[in-house]
Amino acid sequence: MIHIKTILILLLCSAGGVPAQxxxxxxxxxxxxxxxxxxxxxxxxxKVKDQYYVWYTRHTNPEDxxxxxxxxxxxxxxxxxAWTEQGEALPRGGEExxxxxxxxTPNILVGEDKYWLFYTAVAxxxxxxxxxxxxxxxxxxxxxxPDGPWQKLDNPVLKPSDDHEAFDSLRIDDTCLIVRDxxxxxxxxxRQWNNSPGKTKMGVAIxxxxxxPYIKHEANPIIHGGHAVVVWPYGEGVAALIGxxxxxxxxxxxxxxxxxxxxEKTKDDPNGMRAGGTYRPEAFTDSGKGQMVEWGLHxxxxxxxxxxxxxxxxxxxxxx
Numbered sequence: 001m002i003h004i005k006t007i008l009i010l011l012l013c014s015a016g017g018v019p020a021q022x023x024x025x026x027x028x029x030x031x032x033x034x035x036x037x038x039x040x041x042x043x044x045x046x047k048v049k050d051q052y053y054v055w056y057t058r059h060t061n062p063e064d065x066x067x068x069x070x071x072x073x074x075x076x077x078x079x080x081x082a083w084t085e086q087g088e089a090l091p092r093g094g095e096e097x098x099x100x101x102x103x104x105t106p107n108i109l110v111g112e113d114k115y116w117l118f119y120t121a122v123a124x125x126x127x128x129x130x131x132x133x134x135x136x137x138x139x140x141x142x143x144x145x146p147d148g149p150w151q152k153l154d155n156p157v158l159k160p161s162d163d164h165e166a167f168d169s170l171r172i173d174d175t176c177l178i179v180r181d182x183x184x185x186x187x188x189x190x191r192q193w194n195n196s197p198g199k200t201k202m203g204v205a206i207x208x209x210x211x212x213p214y215i216k217h218e219a220n221p222i223i224h225g226g227h228a229v230v231v232w233p234y235g236e237g238v239a240a241l242i243g244x245x246x247x248x249x250x251x252x253x254x255x256x257x258x259x260x261x262x263x264e265k266t267k268d269d270p271n272g273m274r275a276g277g278t279y280r281p282e283a284f285t286d287s288g289k290g291q292m293v294e295w296g297l298h299x300x301x302x303x304x305x306x307x308x309x310x311x312x313x314x315x316x317x318x319x320x
Contacts, residue, residue: 028309028310029082032309032310038067039057040275040310042296042310043056043106044107044108050078051076067102067105073086090117090150098156102122107175109210112210117150135170135171136173137156138175140153142210157213167190174227178232188204189203201225201226224250226240227275228273229242230276234256237257238256241254241278241293243273243274253268254268276296279295279296292315295312295313295314
C-alpha cells in the first residue's frame with residue numbers, strides 16, 4: 001500500500017493535480033482605500049463563534065508605506081467580505097522596550113484556551129540603512145479573548161541569529177503558526193546581514209508551549225526564498241504558498257513538505273498573493289487531515305498610487 005504522504009506528493013506534483021489559482025479578488029469592505037490610512041500585512045484569519053477576526057499593520061503616516069512606523073489593529077466580519085475596524089489591538093512599547101519604535105506584521109495562534117498574538121517589533125532608535133541597520137524581533141501578547149485586552153510578554157520570543165552568516169542574522173518577520181505533532185510550529189522569514197529584502201528565506205522554530213521557548217530547527221532555512229509565506233496543514237504534511245516576492249522558481253509557487261520541513265515545489269501560482277493571510281480552520285487542530293485553504297486577505301496591488309490597503313482573494317483548486 002502506498003503511504004498517504006507519497007500519495008499527496010504525487011497528487012500535488014502530477015499534471016492532473018490541484019494547481020494554486022487565485023481566481024477572484026474583491027474589495028475588503030471597511031479595510032480598503034482610505035486617504036491618509038495604511039493597512040497591510042494581514043494576519044491569518046480565525047473564526048470565533050459567528051465572527052471572523054483579522055489583525056494587520058496600520059498607520060496614518062503618508063510618508064511611510066513600509067509599516068516600520070505603525071501599530072497593530074484588528075477588524076471583525078460575519079461573512080469575510082464586509083469588515084468592521086475595531087481599533088488598535090497592540091500599541092508601541094514604552095521607553096527602552098524592544099518594541100518602542102513600531103509593532104507590525106501580526107499573526108494569531110489559538111492554543112491552551114487562549115489567544116496568542118505574535119508581532120514583529122523594532123526598538124528605538126530605528127535605522128533602516130547601512131551597517132547600523134536595526135534588527136527586528138518577534139514579540140508576543142496573550143489574551144483570554146480575541147478582542148483583548150492583550151498582555152505583552154516582557155521579552156521577545158524569537159531573535160535574529162548572532163552568526164552573521166546565518167540566513168536570519170538581521171531580520172526575522174512574518175510569522176505563520178500551526179499546531180503539529182502536539183507542538184507549536186512557528187514559520188518565519190529571515191534576512192541575512194548585507195542582503196536585500198528580496199533575498200529573504202524561510203525558517204521554522206518549534207515549541208512545546210505557545211509562549212515558547214521556540215527552538216530554531218537545525219535544517220533552517222527550509223525554503224530558500226520567499227518574502228511572504230502562508231502555511232497550513234494539508235493531509236499529514238504542510239503546504240506553503242509563496243507570494244509574489246522572491247527568487248525565480250520559488251516565488252509564486254505552491255510547495256509541500258510531508259514532514260513540515262523538507263519542502264518541494266509542486267505547482268506555480270502565476271496569480272500569487274502579496275503578503276497575505278488566509279482562513280485556515282484546521283491550523284490549530286493537529287488533526288492530520290488538513291484541507292486546501294479557500295480565501296484570505298492580502299495587500300492590494302501597488303499599481304494604485306495610494307497607501308497600501310487590504311483586498312480579499314479566493315483560491316480555485318480545480319484540476320487542470
